[in-house]
Structure formats: C-alpha cells, structure tokens
Amino acid sequence: MNNQIEALFTTALGLQPPWHVAKVELNTAKRRIDFEVEHTGKRAACPACGVEHQLIHDRVRRSWRHLDFFQFEAWLHAEVPRVQCSGCGKTAQLPVPWAREGSGFTLLFEALGLSLCRELPVTQAANQMRVAPKRLWRRVRHYVEVARAKDDMSGVRHVGIDETSVKRGHQYITVVHDLAAQRLLFACPGRDHQTLGAFADDLRAHGGDPARIEHACIDMSAAYAKGIGQSLPSAQISYDRFHVVALANAAMDEVRREEMRTSAAAVREAVGADSKKTLRQLLWGMRKDAASWTRAQFEAMHWLQRSNLKSARAWRLKQALRLVYREARDSNSDAIALGALTKWMSWARRSRLEPFKRLAATLKEHLGGVVRGMLDGRSNAYVEAMNGLLQKAKSAARGFRDPENFIAIAYLRMSKLKHLPQSPLVPAIPRDYGRYRHVC
Structure with missing residues (x-):
C-alpha cells in the first residue's frame, strides 16, 4: 500500500526517473505533509559542460515549499547529487525538475504566488501563502525581469507617455504604453527628458527602433517634449x-x-x-x-x-x-x-x-x-486609466517604500508579458459549462 501511495505522489508531482517519491510523512497536528524525493542514478551528465556518465561525487540535502496538498502545508526534501566532472574538472549540483536553482520554493508554488500578486497586494498574497512578503517580492522581480528580457517590442509605433506618483514628496515614475496593443512598455523613476532616453535604450534592447516610433501622445510637459525630440526623432507629438x-x-x-x-x-x-x-x-x-x-x-x-x-x-x-x-x-x-x-x-x-x-x-x-x-483619434485615456489602477494598487498596498517594487507590480499587471509562469489553478483543458445549464 505504501508503494502505491508513493507512486501516486510521484505521478502527482510530475516526477520522472531517476527521481521518485521514496517516503511520505503526514503530521496532522502540524497540518503538514513532507515528501522525501530520491535520485536513484549512480551517474549523471555534468550540468556545467554536458559530458555524459559522470560519477556522483556527493549529495546535498535541500528542501522546498510546495503547493498545499488538501489542507496540509507541503514540503519536498531531497538529497541532490553533485557531479564531479572528468571533462571540465568542476563539481556541480544537478538541477531539480521541480524548482529553479537557488529557490526555496517549487516552480508551481512560485507560479501561484505570481497569480495572486496580479490581483492582491503582495503582503496580502504572502499572508495567504504563509510566507514572508520579502521572499514573494524577490520572486515577482525575478520573473518580471526574465519575462521582459524575452519581450518583443519590434512592432511598437504609437506610444502614450505620462507620469504617476509613487509616494508623497513629489516622487514620480514615467510610464510609456503601447497605444495600439494597450500594454505597458516601460517604467522608470523620474519624469524628466532623460527618462525617454532610457526608454529608447530599453526599446532597442527588445528589438524595437526609436526612429520608427511615429506618434507620441503626452501632456503639455516641456521635459517630455524635449525627450521625444532627442530620443524619438521621427515621432509626431500630440496633446490629447x-x-x-x-x-x-x-x-x-x-x-x-x-x-x-x-x-x-x-x-x-x-x-x-x-x-x-x-x-x-x-x-x-x-x-x-x-x-x-x-x-x-x-x-x-x-x-x-x-x-x-x-x-x-x-x-x-x-x-x-x-x-x-x-x-x-x-x-x-x-x-x-x-x-x-x-x-x-x-x-x-x-x-x-x-x-x-x-x-x-x-x-x-x-x-x-x-x-x-x-x-488623430488617439489619446492617453488608456494611459490615465492604467495610472488610476496603479494608484488603486498603491492604496491597497498602503504605499510602496521601494519604487522598483511599484514598477515590478506595474509590469506584472499591465505589460501583458507572455513568458510568465502559468497559474497552477488554471485547468489544462477549458471546461464546457454549457452542458450544465439545464441543471440550473
């Protein structure tokens, strides 16, 4: 019976040989379930250079927080092998399929955290997940940075530029939106002409060309007008x-x-x-x-x-x-x-x-x-609406001490990033609720 339970959880965790669940411990008093995961192989490929059939040098014990099983807090534990490579001479730890390197959370747990942070203040999401807010903030910034690195801005032609406040004391960030795709492209602290120089650099880094921006919609800010003239030479300015x-x-x-x-x-x-x-x-x-x-x-x-x-x-x-x-x-x-x-x-x-x-x-x-x-029919109405949502997010979070956190949340919620982890709560196959209508 125990072997069947371990095989069941091996399948549920999506593990493939040589990884498998060797032991399951349930502690109802602590409302916690622990999974001992084993690597049964004697040899493995070097993670550094890829040379096959290298001897396992030793094993390092690691633990990761996982999605709750039923009402129990779940943890994965494993003796992770380290390989001593005869090719490159390095001793490197094997990657595990359920977590990224250096993280104390599984990939699914981090994906759940991101999906909650899209809707809730990070502190509230952290409370629901029973983790420290700082740990969740690090995941938000990491995944936003990774997703933005893969973002494609080559088709951007029309932008809306505005500022929004971070906190009291005249602290602002500049936001640049794609008016056609209705998504946030760029945000950075400040509201002077240099912020548009930073946007131009970021646009180039993501496959875009500042010289191909045809239209920029702004308020009557002399600083933004100067920045457009210097950094977006082909853009026609309109005041919406x-x-x-x-x-x-x-x-x-x-x-x-x-x-x-x-x-x-x-x-x-x-x-x-x-x-x-x-x-x-x-x-x-x-x-x-x-x-x-x-x-x-x-x-x-x-x-x-x-x-x-x-x-x-x-x-x-x-x-x-x-x-x-x-x-x-x-x-x-x-x-x-x-x-x-x-x-x-x-x-x-x-x-x-x-x-x-x-x-x-x-x-x-x-x-x-x-x-x-x-x-021209274009306006910053969408930009203003997004600024309003950002201010609501700021109020719900009772302010942001760090402007970088404010910017990370802006990217997470408004950039329509395509390379973020998918929420584990989204069903793999969309359900057809139409066939149940007759029941109601």
Missing part, C-alpha cells in the same frame, strides 16, 4: 483631449474659487434662499457632463446660465472647448480644427478671466500638437 480639457476644468475651478472668495456675499445674495445647497450643486454640476446632472444640479446650472457671474462665463468657455473638439473630430480637417481652436483662443483672451487667458497662451504655444491631438 483629456489633458487639454483637464486644463480647462482647472481654469474654470480657479475662476469659481476666486469668485467665491472675493464675492461670496454677493453670490449668496444672488442665489437667494438655500444658497449653500445651490452652491454645492454648482460645484459638481460645472464639472460634470450635462447628461450626468441630477435634478438638483440641473436646476442649479439653469440658474447659473441666467446669471452674470464670472463662473458662468468660465463654464461656457469650458463647454465651448469640448464642442471645438467634437467639431474637429466630425470634420477631420486640419483647417476646420485650427480655425475653431483659433476662435476659441480669441474668445478666451477677451474673456477677462486670467486663468483662461493663460490657457489660451499655453494652447497657442503648443498649437500644432493640440490640433494633431484633435484629429
């Missing part, structure tokens, strides 16, 4: 709609706050009864699209449009800029887009609203990229 409208929203909020600060009494008098509630509805109504207004916000915005407040002019300017983008998109004409934007900038300069006058000057300074962003 998201950032331009965000600047208009910021200008509108500045006008509203200044008006509330300097003319609060007059504004409340103009609003009339229940002014506090109405002003709160205006705060959110001015920021939201009209289709998303609540009834209270609709009524507050209806009042605003009939008022003579500066906030009303600011809101109209912001809405008009959105209409400019819509008109440019529908026409798909450089002349129409440039003409509509020029008219809007003229209106903004004559509005007597300082934030919008500054915005008009900014758009004029970056006019070519803004118009290009109106027409």
